[in-house]
Amino acid sequence: MAKKKKDVPIPGQQSLFDFIKESEAQKEVTPVPGSFNISNQLRAELSEGLRKSGLSRYEVAGRMSELMDTEITKSQLDSWTAESKEYHRFPAEYLPAFCAATGHKEPLRIMARLVQCHLLESEEALLAELGRIDQAKRDLLKQEKVVRDLIERYTGKEAG
Incomplete structure (x- = not known):
């Protein structure tokens, strides 16, 4: 008989319980003015992604350029990540290419x-999709039970 593989937590991965707890906490929070200003946080994460990628900024710019079919330069990456370049914002439409290029x-x-x-x-x-399917099956079983009970009540016979 094959042994069941034990679930081993992946370092840095949230448990489902933590995920649900965080989701519930976020639902209760009303955003305060300024809380969506993520400029510094985004710059820091872009810099972190560049650092962790192990690629040069030229290589990341090249990969992004290829993915976007538009030229992105090392200088642009430098401007988007420099704290001193307050008015140089990273375009949101470049984010998927950045994430694909860096893995961050x-x-x-x-x-x-x-x-x-x-x-x-x-x-x-x-x-998550499997969980959604399992929930849908449970919901259908409940509906089936209700219908069978109604059939039994109306006919006096057990359904199916």
């Missing part, structure tokens, strides 16, 4: 959390 998705998570959403990746998304 935290900037997307920052934006998603602001609107009470979560970014699920690969296996997490599949597990």
Whole structure:
């Protein structure tokens, strides 16, 4: 008999319980003025993504340019991440290309959390979909029971 694989937590991955607790806490929070100003946080995460990618800024710019089919330069990356360049904003339409080029998705998570959403990746998304399917099956079983009970009440016979 095959042994069941034990669930081993992945470092840095939230447990489902923590995920639900965080979701509930966020629903109760009303955004305060200025709370969506994520300029410094986004700059920091873009810089972190560049650092962690192991690629040069030229390589990241090249990969983004290819993905976007528009020229993105190292100088632009430098401006978007420099704290001293307050008015040089990273265009949101470049974010998917940046995340794909660097493998760093935290900037997307920052934006998603602001609107009470979560970014699920690969296996997490599949597990969430499986949970949705399981819930739909439970709901259908409840509906089936109600219909069978009604049939039994009206006919006096057990349904099916």
